[in-house]
Amino acid sequence: MKHNVVVTGIGVTAPNGVGADEFWKSTLDGVSGIRPISRFDAADYPVAVAGEVPEFAEEKAFTKKLMPQTDRLTRLSLFASAFALEDAGVRPDELPEFSMGVAVSSSTGGLEFGQRELQQLWGTGWESVSAYMSFAWYYAVHTGQISIRNGMRGPGGVVISEQAGGLDALAFARRRVRKGVSVMTAGGMDGLICPYGVAIQSSAREVSTRTDPDGAYLPFDTDAAGHVIGEGGAILILENQEDAERRQAPHIHGVIAGYGSAFDPAPASGGDGLLRASRIALADAGLTAADIDVVFADAAGTVALDLAEATVLTTLFGERGVPVSAPKTMTGRLLSGGAPLDVAAALLALRDGVVPPTVNVAQDRTDPRIDLVTGTGRSREMRAALVLARGRGGFASAMVLTRP
Secondary structure (H helix, E strand, C coil): CCCCEEEEEEEEEECCEECHHHHHHHHHHCCCCEEECCCCCCCCCCCCEEECCCCCHHHHCCCCCCHHHCCHHHHHHHHHHHHHHHHHCCCHHHCCHHHEEEEEECCCCCHHHHHHHHHHHHHCCHHHCCCCHHHHCCCCHHHHHHHHHHCCCCCEECCCCHHHHHHHHHHHHHHHHHCCCCEEEEEEEECCCCHHHHHHHHCCCCECCCCCCCCCCCCCECCCCCECEECEEEEEEEEEHHHHHHCCCCCCCEEEEEEEEEECCCHHHCCHHHHHHHHHHHHHHCCCHHHCCEEECCCCCCHHHHHHHHHHHHHHHCCCCCEEECHHHHCCECHHHHHHHHHHHHHHHHHHCEECCCCCCCHHHECCCCEECCCCCEECCCCEEEEEEEECCCEEEEEEEECC
C-alpha cells in the first residue's frame, strides 16, 4: 500500500459542467456542452460548433490583480485546482512549500492572450503590447500560476503530447509522489477557441465541419466525420495512500494503479502504440484485461482512427468484451484537458457503479466489435477502469484506475 498513489481531490471546468458534481450529473444525464461558437463571430470559419466552458459565478469574482496577466484558460486551471484542493481537504498554507508540486499539461498555454497582444503589436504598435505577454501565452503558464498562487515550490512540470498529455502529466505526478512529495496538483487544461486557434484547427482533416451540435462528433459511428474542438479539463490531487489515510482525507476517489505510454507514427494503420501502452499499463497495475470493467476510449471521431482503436479493444478484450464509453461526445476533444477529464469521469463511474453514455451515436451505426454504451448509460459493479488517449503526431497513453 505504501506505493499506492491515490486521487483525493477532483476539480473540473468542462463545457457541460463546472465542478465535479455538476459535470458528473450532466454527463450521466447526457447533457452536452457542444453548441455553436459564441466567443467570436465564426461565420467565415469552417468550424461552427465547439465545447465552450460557460461563464460561472466564481469566475465573475476573480481577483482583479490577476486578470491583466492571465488568459481565460489559466484562470480555469486556477479554479479547477482550487476545487480539487477543497475536495481533498488540502490547505496549502499549512504544508511545507517544497512538499507540494504541480504538473498541468497544456498544448497551448494562453493562446487567446497571445493572439490579442499580437493584434496590438500589428494594430497600434509595440508600446501597446502587455509585458505579461512574456509568459501568459506559454504552455507552462498554468503550472506556474497554480504554483505561485498556492505556494507550491516542489517539483513542477509540463508534458506536451496533445490529447495524451493529461495522462502523461498525471504519470509524472505519480512518480513524484512515489519519490516522497506529499501532494501533487496535476492534470490538464487546454483549448483553442479563438480566431487564431480555430484557424489552426480548421486546417486539420480530423476536425468536424458539421454545423449540427448533435451530429458533429460521432466516434465509432459509420457516419463519423471528425471531432469537435473543446476547452477545459480537470485537475486532480495526488497523494500517497498512507499519507491520505493518516490525515483522514475526506475522499479517496481511487488509485492510479497503472500507466503506460508508447509512440505510434501511423496510429490509423492499426493502433499498435495504443495497444502497447495499454499492455504496459495493465502490467504496471498487476492486472489482466479480464480485470477491467470499463474502458474510456480515446474516440478520435474519424473512421480510420476509430477502426484502429476498435481493433485494439477487440485484441485486448475480445469482441464486445468490455463496456466502452466516450463521454467526450458531450464536451468535444479538449487536447491536454481531455484525458484528465476522462480520468475524473472514470473515478466517479467506479464510485457510483454507472458507465456514462456516449451521446448522439446510434447503436445500429456503431462498430459491432465493441460494446459502446449509448442511450442512458449502464449500471454495473466496477472495480477497475482503463483510460486511453492518443495525441496528434503518434503519442499514445493508457492509465488504469481502481477503486480504493
